[in-house]
Amino acid sequence: MNYRGPYRVRTVQKPMPEILHPEDAIIRVTRSCICGSDLHLYHGMVPDTRVGSTFGHEFTGVVEEVGPMVQKLKVGDHVLVPFNVACGKCNFCKQGLFGNCHESNTMATAVGGIFGYSHTAGGFDGGQAEYVRVPYADVGPTVIPPDMDPDDAVLLTDVVPTGYQAAEMGGIKEGDTVVVFGAGPIGIMAARCAWFFGPSRVIIIDHVDYRLEFAKNYAKCEAYNFKDMEDPVVFLKKATDWYGADVCIDCVGCEAEGNTLQTFSGRVMLMQAGAATAFQWAVNSVKKGGIVSVVGVYGPPFNLAPIGNIVNKGITIRANQASVKRLLPKLIDHVQSGRLNPKGLITHRIPLEEISDAYRLFSSKLDNCIKTVLIPSTKH
């Protein structure tokens, strides 16, 4: 796939990727997904998204070729590849902060490298392709257990770890009320994973009815449409005896709908990096001393954050890109034991060649789309 500018992607024949560093591998892609965060790229919201680049940070594939320094991966291994590009050796990787690797994206001080996520995230071509170059091949790529469905495996590259980490960062305690903003795949997974921590209620808020319906069934949670409410903050206060939720999780990010000031200043005037509406709601509807966990994607420059309320309520904000590699052993176990069913999120399978239709379908929320898997025609 090839980015041609906002709202324009198409398939083109690009040169075969090559080993550029002795620790690289070339992977023949068997599955790749379109992520909600790819829509921020598609809509032209992410700085330095260059024409000609290939998106895709959620993919599985078969190792085609390895560089001379690669020791663990073998040609023919079927692997899932975490969305983070991480060196495995720097100070941050050593702490398990694989999303904040210091080496894989030396132009940035915040985020590490991410496959197919603009030059802001290192300029790596992604996996919505037939072949992809994977740096630090001994660090990220993980052999798919033989009894695991590749559809489950591809969702372990981002959706499951990001949803799980969103819940984990919320510090959910027994009996808590958890509110998740955003019923995209990540929000639905966060709501599902929240139950691992023993809350008494999990509530999800969105404005797309079919997604709320899906979330209610998949994550066994309460689901409400904010378009039906005068004010979601008042609604949530009322629902929690006026205390506020114990934990709020923002799985929306910078393209939130629903608040005129935020939308106008962020998405129309571009005075801030998108509209931080979901984050505002999270801060305003969490209880005093509560925790707000953020995994929604925001652009780096700046957003209008309600700092007064954060200070006066004594809120803890926890946020990060998921550290996929750190979480994988636990999450593979959850999938193998049947406690998690990631592939249940997949609603569409589309040939890679039809990429522009696939983006349009997902971006416009047509055909009750939750999660799309792209299948390259070279698949085996």
Ligand SMILES: [Zn+2]
């Ligand atoms: Zn993703």
Ligand SMILES: [Zn+2]
């Ligand atoms: Zn590193």
